Amino acid sequence: xxxxxxxxxxxxxxxxxxxxxxxxxxxxxxxxxxxxxxxxxxxxxxxxxxxxxxxxxxxxxxxxxxxxxxxxxxxxxxxxxxxxxxxxxxxxxxxxxxxxxxxxxxxxxxxxxxxxxxxxxxxxxxxxxxxxxxxxxxxxxxxxxxxxxxxxxxxxxxxxxxxxxxxxxxxxxxxxxxxxxxxxxxxxxxxxxxxxxxxxxxxxxxxxxxxxxxxxxxxxxxxxxxxxxxxxxxxxxxxxxxxxxxxxxxxxxxxxxxxxxxxxxxxxxxxxxxxxxxxxxxxxxxxxxxxxxxxxxxxxxxxxxxxxxxxxxxxxxxxxxxxxxxxxxxxxxxxxxxxxxxxxxxxxxxxxxxxxxxxxxxxxxxxxxxxxxxxxxxxxxxxxxxxxxx
Ligand code: SAH
Numbered sequence: 001x002x003x004x005x006x007x008x009x010x011x012x013x014x015x016x017x018x019x020x021x022x023x024x025x026x027x028x029x030x031x032x033x034x035x036x037x038x039x040x041x042x043x044x045x046x047x048x049x050x051x052x053x054x055x056x057x058x059x060x061x062x063x064x065x066x067x068x069x070x071x072x073x074x075x076x077x078x079x080x081x082x083x084x085x086x087x088x089x090x091x092x093x094x095x096x097x098x099x100x101x102x103x104x105x106x107x108x109x110x111x112x113x114x115x116x117x118x119x120x121x122x123x124x125x126x127x128x129x130x131x132x133x134x135x136x137x138x139x140x141x142x143x144x145x146x147x148x149x150x151x152x153x154x155x156x157x158x159x160x161x162x163x164x165x166x167x168x169x170x171x172x173x174x175x176x177x178x179x180x181x182x183x184x185x186x187x188x189x190x191x192x193x194x195x196x197x198x199x200x201x202x203x204x205x206x207x208x209x210x211x212x213x214x215x216x217x218x219x220x221x222x223x224x225x226x227x228x229x230x231x232x233x234x235x236x237x238x239x240x241x242x243x244x245x246x247x248x249x250x251x252x253x254x255x256x257x258x259x260x261x262x263x264x265x266x267x268x269x270x271x272x273x274x275x276x277x278x279x280x281x282x283x284x285x286x287x288x289x290x291x292x293x294x295x296x297x298x299x300x301x302x303x304x305x306x307x308x309x310x311x312x313x314x315x316x317x318x319x320x321x322x323x324x325x326x327x328x329x330x331x332x333x334x335x336x337x338x339x340x341x342x343x344x345x346x347x348x349x350x351x352x353x354x355x356x357x358x359x360x361x362x363x364x365x366x367x368x369x370x371x372x373x374x375x376x377x378x379x380x381x382x383x384x385x386x387x388x389x390x
Contacts, residue, residue, distance in 0.1 A: 001040055002031030004054065004062055008044040014064065017375050019052065019109050021062035029056070036131040038072045052109070053128025057162040063109035063126055077132065078139045080108055085143055093369035096181045097189075099201050100144065105371035105379040110161075113140060114197040116180050116189050119148040121197040122170060125157045137170045148174045150191050167192065179260070183208050185231050186260045188253050195250070200228055202366040203294070206332070206384045207232040209364060210290065213328040213386075214238045217289035220281070222274045222319065227254035227267070229292045229330070234263035238290070244270040244277050278318035291319045292330045299335035308338055313350045320354040320389050329358075329387040336381035343383045351389065362386040 006014070010025035021041055033039050033054050041049045041062055050064035051072060065072055065080075084106040088094050100120065101113040110126030120140055124130040130153070137149055149170040158165060176192035182204055189198040207228050214236035221230035224243035231254075233241050241263070245251050251269050258267040270277050274295070293315055299308030316331055323329060333343050344360065351358035365372065366382035373379045 002029070002033035002037060002054075003040040003042050003046075004029050005042050005044060005046065006049070011043040011049055014041060014043075014049040017067060019050070019064040019104055019107065019376065020060045021052075021064065023056075023059050023061045026061060029054070036128045038128075040069075053126070055127040055161055058126065058160055060126075060160075063128060065107065065109065074135055074139070077108075077136060078143070080106065081136070081139050081143055084108070087371060088369050091368050093367065095183075095204060095369070097199060097201060098204070098367075098369040100140070100369075102370045102379070104376050105373045107373070111136065112197075114201055115144065115146070116191060116198055117178075118146055119150065119174070119176075119178075119191060120144065120146050121150050121152050121191050123152050123155060123197070125153070125155055125161065125163075127161045127163060130158075130161075130163055133170070147171065150176060152191070152197050182228075183232065185235055186257065187226060187228075187231070188256050188260070190253070193249075195225065195247075200225060200294075202334070202370050202382050203228055203332070203384075204369075205367040206330070206364055209362070209384070209386065210292065210330055211236045213290045213330075218242075218287070218324075219290045219292070220244065220288045220319075220322070221292045221294075222278065222315070223294045223296070224254055224269075224292075225250045225294075227257045229294065230254065230267055231257050231261055231263065233290065233292075234258070234266050235261065238266065241267040242270060242288075243267055244272065244274055246271070246273050274315060275318070278315065278322065282318060282321050286322055287324045288322055288327065289324050290328045290330065291323055292332075293319050294332040297335040298333070299337040302337050305337050305342070308335055309342065309346055312338065312343070313346050313353075316347060316350040317354050320350060320356050320358070323356075323389045326388065326390050328361075329389055330384065331387065332382065332384045334382050336378055338383070340380075340383050343385070347385060347387060351387075354389075357390045359388045359390070360385060361388050 007027045052064035112123040114121045154165045177190040191198045219233045219238045219241045221243040230243040298311040364384040
């Protein structure tokens with residue numbers, strides 16, 4: 001078998017069971033592997049470290065799939081997918097809509113599978129996974145009993161692997177937009193055109209976590225997308241909800257969701273840039289008991305952390321300013337590069353500038369169907385802080 005030998009001293013990450021082997025760690029590639037092939041990763045003394053697929057085009061040149069000298073064949077992937085299913089069963093994360101496979105969190109680097117009732121949405125974001133797409137789809141059909149599958153490989157991440165952008169059916173066609181349930185509420189999902197794969201499934205548990213703060217409250221859901229938090233807040237007894245997003249398409253669906261769940265009267269919508277809208281609401285003297293802030297990733301890479309910090313601080317500062325005394329701020333960041341301690345520091349910074357006292361009631365993360373694999377920091381990306389601002 002072809003192998004990749006690491007430079008002396010570069011085996012530390014693999015020894016700590018982190019699956020990414022960077023181009024800069026590699027001394028030699030032996031055996032002339034075809035891109036996407038399985039290779040062994042060995043240290044400078046040729047001792048086995050792990051086994052995974054190679055893509056010389058990618059700066060993550062090898063993604064290790066196993067730390068044992070086992071064969072990586074169809075059976076291997078089938079067992080890994082079954083393990084992902086079993087994990088979700090064990091931790092009570094099987095919902096009508098949930099993430100079936102979370103890439104490195106399931107030791108299936110670059111594979112993402114989301115399930116929306118009887119539809120599966122698949123992303124193969126690295127070459128080694130992409131060339132095995134049909135085999136993986138067949139295994140998923142068997143394991144989940146699902147026949148409707150859609151590929152959302154229109155992710156920019158694929159460019160880093162030299163892969164094209166594509167989306168479409170894997171197998172027979174079916175309607176790609178339909179109603180689903182989340183926490184017993186109805187949401188319209190469009191797996192072909194929605195952001196991500198349709199819904200922000202990673203927020204499912206956080207949507208529920210706002211329950212204690214909603215009864216009789218006036219709520220602002222900033223960056224609402226199709227109303228994930230807004231609809232939940234209304235269901236948990238909010239007196240009035242204002243939902244805000246810059247995407248007209250997202251708001252159109254949010255409106256539909258509000259009507260469908262019977263909250264049409266209590267939820268109103270603002271289309272616009274959240275930074276401007278928050279400033280305007282403040283100037284108009286509007287006050288809220290609960291403000292939810294769930295922006296898109298402001299820090300797509302390490303280099304962008306400083307600019308992202310300023311963006312997060314600005315939006316959280318504005319949010320704190322329109323909070324009524326003893327109001328609750330539920331604030332999120334899905335940028336991996338914004339580490340939890342930096343996120344907390346940013347909130348402290350924002351509170352100081354707002355001249356308010358802020359107490360961290362709860363620090364939450366992504367739903368448990370997006371497992372955080374210890375030792376692989378990148379799998380821990382979502383922060384959701386519940387802060388009481390007096
Ligand atoms: N809270 C949502 C997910 C939010 S995703 C849920 O739980 O389902 C982030 C949203 O921010 C997207 O809908 C995107 O359209 C919106 N967005 C991005 N930039 C924005 C901006 N500057 N102002 C307002 N909304 C913005």
